[in-house]
Every structure is written in structure tokens, then in C-alpha cells.
Amino acid sequence: MPDPTAGVGIELSDVTKRYPGQEHGAVEDFSLRVEPGELLMFVGPSGCGKTTTMKMINRIIEPTSGSITIDGEDVLSLDPNELRRHIGYVIQQIGLFPHMTIAENIATVPKLLGWSKARVADRVDELLRTVALDPGVFAHRYPKQLSGGQQQRVGVARALAADPPVMLMDEPFGATDPITRLRLQEEFRRLQADIGKTIIFVTHDFDEAVRLGDRIAVLSERSRIEQCDTPANILADPANEYVAGFIGRGAGLMRLALIPIGEVPLEAPDDSSAALGVQDSLRDALDLLVLTGGQRVNVTDESGSVAGSLTHAGISAALGAPRLPTGTAP
Numbered sequence: 001m002p003d004p005t006a007g008v009g010i011e012l013s014d015v016t017k018r019y020p021g022q023e024h025g026a027v028e029d030f031s032l033r034v035e036p037g038e039l040l041m042f043v044g045p046s047g048c049g050k051t052t053t054m055k056m057i058n059r060i061i062e063p064t065s066g067s068i069t070i071d072g073e074d075v076l077s078l079d080p081n082e083l084r085r086h087i088g089y090v091i092q093q094i095g096l097f098p099h100m101t102i103a104e105n106i107a108t109v110p111k112l113l114g115w116s117k118a119r120v121a122d123r124v125d126e127l128l129r130t131v132a133l134d135p136g137v138f139a140h141r142y143p144k145q146l147s148g149g150q151q152q153r154v155g156v157a158r159a160l161a162a163d164p165p166v167m168l169m170d171e172p173f174g175a176t177d178p179i180t181r182l183r184l185q186e187e188f189r190r191l192q193a194d195i196g197k198t199i200i201f202v203t204h205d206f207d208e209a210v211r212l213g214d215r216i217a218v219l220s221e222r223s224r225i226e227q228c229d230t231p232a233n234i235l236a237d238p239a240n241e242y243v244a245g246f247i248g249r250g251a252g253l254m255r256l257a258l259i260p261i262g263e264v265p266l267e268a269p270d271d272s273s274a275a276l277g278v279q280d281s282l283r284d285a286l287d288l289l290v291l292t293g294g295q296r297v298n299v300t301d302e303s304g305s306v307a308g309s310l311t312h313a314g315i316s317a318a319l320g321a322p323r324l325p326t327g328t329a330p
């Protein structure tokens with residue numbers, strides 16, 4: 001395996017997994033390339049083979065046929081234990097060792113790799129801060145003394161401990177309440193912007209896929225890829241009825257959340273409107289319009305000066321809706 005790096009490519013070619021006694025494969029002829037540093041989301045219904053596909057990459061499950069390479073190396077030619085030390089793995093049930101402290105949990109792989117005590121201690125400290133847990137408070141607690149959301153964060157920290165180039169994340173935020181989940185997603189997005197790992201992330205939640213993914217693979221039975229594209233492209237142009245059904249309602253709002261205000265044309269500002277920044281999303285702008293009942297929101301640039309304003313019509317136009325003259329009923 002390569003030394004830890006920011007991220008490496010993963011390639012699955014014609015991968016099939018047939019469990020004993022199964023008429024069809026749980027995964028059949030699955031081919032996909034994940035680019036270095038990419039965060040690829042798998043979404044699909046329960047039982048479509050997401051977990052099986054992912055576990056074949058770190059060889060918790062052996063494929064029946066096909067090939068899988070990481071950074072050009074055939075994973076089947078590598079020692080499975082050595083392979084797994086270079087792949088961070090996060091699962092919904094977290095899997096923290098209950099009789100070990102948080103610090104010991106995070107230190108597991110670095111210790112196996114023979115890091116010095118001082119280096120391990122520094123890394124544990126750094127990672128706890130990265131996932132927004134104060135080392136002074138949490139390092140010496142046991143998992144059961146943490147909330148579910150805090151445990152999930154420790155799970156992410158532990159997977160990152162040896163700085164693996166690849167992370168496999170199976171519903172890592174699944175067991176948390178919606179508010180904690182949003183916070184974990186935000187933290188994770190910031191973290192990924194810094195560390196640039198190659199990540200495959202399984203979720204049932206299309207909204208989560210849109211919020212986090214560079215690309216989304218929408219899977220159906222036997223891990224068939226119905227569409228694999230950027231969130232914006234899938235939302236704007238679902239490949240078929242199946243994908244459209246998976247997106248469900250709210251595609252317009254999800255698309256708005258992906259577009260920063262700074263990317264759309266602005267109109268002249270007025271004196272009285274509430275303001276947002278150019279880095280906020282069109283969804284934020286719509287939210288503010290709905291909450292204030294106003295006709296427009298002013299927009300400030302990075303220096304805080306008012307740069308223009310946005311109306312409902314301007315927001316709709318960003319999604320390709322025809323722009324009607326102000327005051328014209330649709």
C-alpha cells in the first residue's frame with residue numbers, strides 16, 4: 001500500500017458477489033471509478049448491496065469475481081490486515097471498544113503501526129480537536145459516558161487516526177437525531193475540505209447525499225448504477241423514473257441549497273431589506289424571503305458592502321425558470 005496521502009483512486013471492475021444459496025448476486029457486474037480525493041455517495045434502498053460493495057473494498061467480504069484496485073494495486077493481492085490499516089472504516093453502530101478509553105480507541109491503529117507514545121498522544125489530541133471534542137474532557141472517558149453523536153465523532157476520529165488515504169463510511173451518522181446529524185454533516189464537510197481523502201459514503205438519505213457528495217451513485221437492486229453524477233446534475237436531470245422517485249419531492253429546494261448567491265445576477269438593492277452574504281445559498285435567500293414576507297433580500301459582498309438584491313423571480317431563474325417582469329403574476 002502507498003504511504004498515507006491525501007487520497008488515491010479506487011477502481012471496481014465487473015465486481016460480483018453471490019452469497020451461498022443466493023439465486024442472484026447481491027452485487028452484479030459493478031464497475032465504477034472513484035477519483036483521488038473524491039467523496040462519492042452510495043444511495044439506494046435497503047438490501048440493494050451498498051454495504052456488500054463497500055466491504056469488498058477492504059475485504060471484509062471477498063468478491064466472487066471481478067477486480068478492485070486502490071491506487072492501481074489489486075486489493076486481492078494484498079494482505080487483508082495490512083490493507084485495512086490503510087483504509088479508515090466507520091459504521092453506524094460505531095463499534096468503539098467499550099472497555100477502552102476514547103484516547104485508547106483512537107490510538108488503536110497508530111499503535112499497531114508502531115508509532116511512538118508521544119506521536120500517538122499528539123495525534124489523539126489533534127483528532128479530538130478536529131472532531132470538536134475537548135481532549136481534556138473526553139480523552140479519558142469511556143464510550144458509554146458519551147452521547148450517541150459524540151461517539152459517532154470518535155468513530156470518525158478513530159478511522160482518521162493513521163491518516164489513511166481511503167475512508168469507507170457506512171451510514172456513519174445514521175443513529176443520530178436530525179439536529180446532531182446536521183451538525184456532524186457540517187463538521188464533516190469542513191473536515192473533508194481540509195483533508196481531501198478518497199471516501200465512499202453510504203446513506204439512505206438523499207438530502208445527506210446532496211449535502212456532502214462530490215458525486216452520488218444512485219443504486220437499485222443488485223447494486224445496479226441507475227445514475228452516477230454530481231448532485232446538481234442528478235437533481236436537474238434525473239436519468240429515469242427510478243432516480244426521480246428516489247429524489248422525491250423538494251428537488252428545487254435541494255438544488256437551491258447547492259448554489260451560492262454570488263453565482264447569480266443581482267438586482268439593485270433597496271434600503272429596508274434584510275441581508276445575506278454572497279457565500280450564503282439561494283435556499284437561505286428563499287428561506288429569508290418566506291420568513292420576512294419581503295419582496296427582496298439584499299446581498300452583501302465579502303467586505304460587508306451591499307452588492308445588490310435578490311427576488312423570488314431571480315431565485316427561480318437560477319433553476320432555469322423563465323424570468324418574468326417584476327409584478328407579473330406567473
Ligand SMILES: Nc1ncnc2c1ncn2[C@@H]1O[C@H](COP(=O)(O)OP(=O)(O)OP(=O)(O)O)[C@@H](O)[C@H]1O
Nearest residue numbers: 019020022026044045046047048049050051052053
Ligand atoms: N452474509 C450474507 N449471506 C447471505 N446474504 C446476505 C449476506 N449479507 C447480505 N446479504 C444479502 O445481500 C443483499 C445485499 O445486502 P447489503 O447489506 O449489501 O445491502 P444494503 O444495500 O447495504 O442494505 P441496508 O441499506 O439495509 O444496509 C441483501 O439481499 C442481503 O439480504
